[in-house]
Amino acid sequence: xxxxxxxxxxxxxxxxxxxxxxxxxxxxxxxxxxxxxxxxxxxxxxxxxxxxxxxxxxxxxxxxxxxxxxxxxxxxxxxxxxxxxxxxxxxxxxxxxxxxxxxxxxxxxxxxxxxxxxxxxxxxxxxxxxxxxxxxxxxxxxxxxxxxxxxxxxxxxxxxxxxxxxxxxxxxxxxxxxxxxxxxxxxxxxxxxxxxxxxxxxxxxxxxxxxxxxxxxxxxxxxxxxxxxxxxxxxxxxxxxxxxxxxxxxxxxxxxxxxxxxxxxxxxxxxxxxxxxxxxxxxxxxxxxxxxxxxxxxxxxxxxxxxxxxxxxxxxxxxxxxxxxxxxxxxxxx
Amino acid sequence: xxxxxxxxxxxxxxxxxxxxxxxxxxxxxxxxxxxxxxxxxxxxxxxxxxxxxxxxxxxxxxxxxxxxxxxxxxxxxxxxxxxxxxxxxxxxxxxxxxxxxxxxxxxxxxxxxxxxxxxxxxxxxxxxxxxxxxxxxxxxxxxxxxxxx
Numbered sequence: 314x315x316x317x318x319x320x321x322x323x324x325x326x327x328x329x330x331x332x333x334x335x336x337x338x339x340x341x342x343x344x345x346x347x348x349x350x351x352x353x354x355x356x357x358x359x360x361x362x363x364x365x366x367x368x369x370x371x372x373x374x375x376x377x378x379x380x381x382x383x384x385x386x387x388x389x390x391x392x393x394x395x396x397x398x399x400x401x402x403x404x405x406x407x408x409x410x411x412x413x414x415x416x417x418x419x420x421x422x423x424x425x426x427x428x429x430x431x432x433x434x435x436x437x438x439x440x441x442x443x444x445x446x447x448x449x450x451x452x453x454x455x456x457x458x459x460x461x462x463x464x465x466x467x468x469x470x471x472x473x474x475x476x477x478x479x480x481x482x483x484x485x486x487x488x489x490x491x492x493x494x495x496x497x498x499x500x501x502x503x504x505x506x507x508x509x510x511x512x513x514x515x516x517x518x519x520x521x522x523x524x525x526x527x528x529x530x531x532x533x534x535x536x537x538x539x540x541x542x543x544x545x546x547x548x549x550x551x552x553x554x555x556x557x558x559x560x561x562x563x564x565x566x567x568x569x570x571x572x573x574x575x576x577x578x579x580x581x582x583x584x585x586x587x588x589x590x591x592x593x594x595x596x597x598x599x600x601x602x603x604x605x606x607x608x609x610x611x612x613x614x615x616x617x618x619x620x621x622x623x624x625x626x627x628x629x630x631x632x633x634x635x636x637x638x639x640x641x642x643x644x645x646x647x
Numbered sequence: 648x649x650x651x652x653x654x655x656x657x658x659x660x661x662x663x664x665x666x667x668x669x670x671x672x673x674x675x676x677x678x679x680x681x682x683x684x685x686x687x688x689x690x691x692x693x694x695x696x697x698x699x700x701x702x703x704x705x706x707x708x709x710x711x712x713x714x715x716x717x718x719x720x721x722x723x724x725x726x727x728x729x730x731x732x733x734x735x736x737x738x739x740x741x742x743x744x745x746x747x748x749x750x751x752x753x754x755x756x757x758x759x760x761x762x763x764x765x766x767x768x769x770x771x772x773x774x775x776x777x778x779x780x781x782x783x784x785x786x787x788x789x790x791x792x793x794x795x796x
Contacts, residue, residue, distance in 0.1 A: 334789070336788065336789070505788055505789050507789050507790075510790075510791055510792045510793055511791065512789050512791060514788070514789070518788060519788060520786070520788075524788045524789070525785055525786065525787045525788050526787060526788065526789050526790065526791055527787035527789070527790040527791070528790070528791055528792065529790050529791065529792025529793065530792075531792065531793065536784065537784070537787065537790065540784070540785050540787050548791045549791065550791040550792050550793070552792060552793040553793075554792065554793035555793040556793075584792070584793070586791055641785055642782060642784055642785050644784070646782075647782050647783070647784065
């Protein structure tokens, strides 16, 4: 691989509890700094709208009113994120579900305190709920509507507290990238925006050819397990390397909960990486594929035509044909 | 003879002219009243005819609509006949497809029978690697991995 031949302006900060980095190629420092400010502003606005770890965020306020039937005025970002979550739940056959917040808190992964005036406590799922049916091994019933939305008035309500988690970060990457494109596109620049393991890149890379992204070792090793070429698009990873803890019953748990069981899912897998055109949907599918487990992931990924890489708990790396076409180097094959 | 002449003059004097006058007046009055009644009846008939004119128009319109409906029914009947003929043709084709599927199923059964003889594992001869050196890890611009969510 050739060495970087173009000037790169790099910026780094923190957002949504993760490192936020921007690499800009082909722009003067002032222009790159303006692009960085655009990205930071978008992340700040999105975090204020969607972070359940902020007491004053829109999603925390909506969660506190969950189940009351009221529709509250919110930032348009939250409305769009809730609509995307609802759609993701349908497209992934319930593998993605924003309603896992109750289970996350039960397992000890709490965010902002939801108790307060108007808050209704998280209650067990009622009989007939599709997730209840799957937990008991029954036939899945049609999904119960949990989102009440008035898009024209930008007002939303939910029937139970929700967690936007990864899709919120993916959507924020998408929106920030759209703002960056306006700055970069006019000047012919390239950029890569990274937020806590997910990224989106496009335009000229520092070297000749596409952007090269390393897939980190989910076992914690210093070297990557593979590198992939990304001419333009997003890469997202769902991994259990972080956000692992011990539940109150003493059992180790992680944050990737299977909405169909309410428990940590994907046993037998350490990480799943998906490359696609959009960071939000790459994030949705990386998590959904992870929850499919080692036996179901290949079939689902191929059926969906996804470029996906996954690492089994024995360290083995597998990938779909679409992913193989993007792979430029594999540690195990070197 | 003289008595006869006197008697004739008396009879002539007693002719009832007034009766003729009364009869004429009565006939005139009857004629006038009859003309009035006739005029009134004619006016009433004319009004009734005017009132009934919309109904007549509606009846004409319904009649025309009925004719159009009849024409459409005729066309629909023709289309139905055509669809029925096409359906019958499709049924015949389906029967042909079913026959071919039956033949295909027989072939698949034969293939499955042959496949049963194929060993589950094929041992390929080992190939020694002749690569001079492992490929070096390329420089990367970024990384994807564990995230906060």
